[in-house]
Amino acid sequence: MEDDKSQPTRREAFIKLGVGSVTVACAGAAVFGYSYLSPNVLYEPSPIANAGKPENYPRGSVTQNLEAGIYIIHGAEGFYALSATCTHLGCLTAWNADQGIIACPCHGSKFSVLGGKLEGPAPRGLPWLKVWLGDDGELLVDRATIIPQNQYLRT
Amino acid sequence: MTIQDLRDTHVWRSVFRGGSGASNLRRAMAIQQNVFLHLASVKARTRALQFSVTWYLGTLSFGTFMILVVTGILLMLYYHPSVPQAYADMKDLQFVVSAGVFLRNLHRWSAHTMVMLVFAHMFKVFYRGAYRKPREFNWVVGVVLLIVTLLLSYTGYLLPWDQLAYWAITVGSNIMSAVPVLGQKIRFLMLGGNTVNANALLRFYVLHCVILPLAAILFIAVHFWRIRKDGGLYTGHKESQ
Numbered sequence: 001m002e003d004d005k006s007q008p009t010r011r012e013a014f015i016k017l018g019v020g021s022v023t024v025a026c027a028g029a030a031v032f033g034y035s036y037l038s039p040n041v042l043y044e045p046s047p048i049a050n051a052g053k054p055e056n057y058p059r060g061s062v063t064q065n066l067e068a069g070i071y072i073i074h075g076a077e078g079f080y081a082l083s084a085t086c087t088h089l090g091c092l093t094a095w096n097a098d099q100g101i102i103a104c105p106c107h108g109s110k111f112s113v114l115g116g117k118l119e120g121p122a123p124r125g126l127p128w129l130k131v132w133l134g135d136d137g138e139l140l141v142d143r144a145t146i147i148p149q150n151q152y153l154r155t
Numbered sequence: 156m157t158i159q160d161l162r163d164t165h166v167w168r169s170v171f172r173g174g175s176g177a178s179n180l181r182r183a184m185a186i187q188q189n190v191f192l193h194l195a196s197v198k199a200r201t202r203a204l205q206f207s208v209t210w211y212l213g214t215l216s217f218g219t220f221m222i223l224v225v226t227g228i229l230l231m232l233y234y235h236p237s238v239p240q241a242y243a244d245m246k247d248l249q250f251v252v253s254a255g256v257f258l259r260n261l262h263r264w265s266a267h268t269m270v271m272l273v274f275a276h277m278f279k280v281f282y283r284g285a286y287r288k289p290r291e292f293n294w295v296v297g298v299v300l301l302i303v304t305l306l307l308s309y310t311g312y313l314l315p316w317d318q319l320a321y322w323a324i325t326v327g328s329n330i331m332s333a334v335p336v337l338g339q340k341i342r343f344l345m346l347g348g349n350t351v352n353a354n355a356l357l358r359f360y361v362l363h364c365v366i367l368p369l370a371a372i373l374f375i376a377v378h379f380w381r382i383r384k385d386g387g388l389y390t391g392h393k394e395s396q
Contacts, residue, residue, distance in 0.1 A: 015158060035253040036229060 047144035054155045062095050078152030081129040081141045082115045088122040196383040203388040212276035219269035226262040236360035238353045241316035273304045285389035293381040303371045310363035324351050
C-alpha cells in the first residue's frame with residue numbers, strides 16, 4: 001500500500017523533470033534559431049554608389065541614376081544628391097523636366113528639385129545624401145548617410 | 156500549476172476536444188480524437204512495447220525523418236538551387252551562417268542514419284516474419300518507403316554542387332540510361348538535358364524538397380495506419396488473430 005502512495009509522486013517528479021527539460025530545450029532552440037535566421041553576411045549592393053566624373057553633369061542638370069536610385073543634381077551652388085526613393089512607401093520617383101519637379105508615380109507625391117515636399121501623401125521631402133569626390137576624381141554617393149539640406153559639393 | 160490544471164483550461168479543451176481524466180475511455184479518446192494520433196491504435200500489447208520485439212527501428216527511422224524535415228527546411232532558407240550559387244551557399248552554411256555547419260552536419264548524418272535504420276527495420280521485419288498475412292500490404296508500403304528514402308538520399312547528393320556531387324549524379328544518371336529502350340529518354344527527363352547542369356540541379360532540388368518528402372509523408376501515414384488496421388505490431392507467432 002505504501003508503494004501505491006509513493007508511485008504518483010515519483011511519476012509527478014518525472015513529469016516535472018520532463019517538462020523542465022523540454023522548456024530548457026525550447027528556450028535553447030529559440031536562441032539557436034534566432035542566431036541561425038539572422039544572416040551574418042549580406043550580399044546586398046554597397047550603399048556607396050559611384051556616379052562618375054562631375055564633368056558629366058552640366059550646371060543646372062538633374063540626372064536620375066536608376067540603378068543606384070538617386071538623383072545627381074548640379075545646382076547653381078554646387079553638386080548634391082537626393083534619394084529617389086519616395087518617403088511615402090518606397091516607390092522610385094521620377095524627374096519631370098517639363099514641370100521641374102520630382103513626382104512619384106505610385107500615389108502622386110511631388111517634390112521640389114531641392115527635395116522639399118510639395119504635395120502628399122509623402123510625409124517628408126526626399127533626403128539629401130552625402131556626396132564627395134573620390135581619389136580618382138569621381139563623384140561618390142553614400143546612400144546610407146543623410147545630410148542636412150543645402151550642403152553642396154563645390155568642385 | 157500542474158499539467159492537470161493546464162488540461163482543464165478552456166483553451167486546452169477547445170484545441171484537444173477531449174476532457175481530462177484517467178479513465179480508459181478518456182485515454183482512448185485522447186488518441187482517437189487527435190488527427191495525428193488516431194493513425195495509431197488506442198491500445199497496444201505490453202509485449203509490443205518491449206525493446207526486443209522491434210528494437211524501435213521504425214520509430215527511430217521516423218525520428219530521423221523528422222530531424223531531416225526540420226533541418227532541411229532550415230537549410231533551404233540559405234540555399235539557392237542555381238549554378239554556381241549552390242556551392243557558395245553550401246560553403247556559407249559551413250563557414251558564415253551561425254550554427255549553419257551544425258544543421259548541415261545534422262542533416263547529413265541523419266540522412267545516413269535514416270538509410271541505415273530503414274534497412275535495419277526491413278531486416279528485422281523480414282527475419283521475424285512480421286511481413287506475413289495480414290501484413291503483406293504494409294510490407295509493400297514499406298518497400299515503397301525504402302525506395303523513397305534512397306531517392307531522397309540520392310537527390311540530396313547533388314545539391315552541394317561540388318565535384319563529388321557532380322560526378323556521383325553523372326555516374327548515377329548514366330546507370331539509368333542502361334534501362335533497355337527507354338534508358339536515354341529517362342536520363343534526359345531526369346536531368347532535364349543531356350548533362351548534369353542547372354536544369355538537373357533544379358529538378359533534383361524540387362524532387363528532394365517537395366515531391367519526395369510529400370510522398371514519404373503520405374506513405375508513412377498509410378504505413379502507421381495499417382499497423383493499427385492489421386492488428387497492431389507483430390509480437391510473435393503466438394499472437395491471437
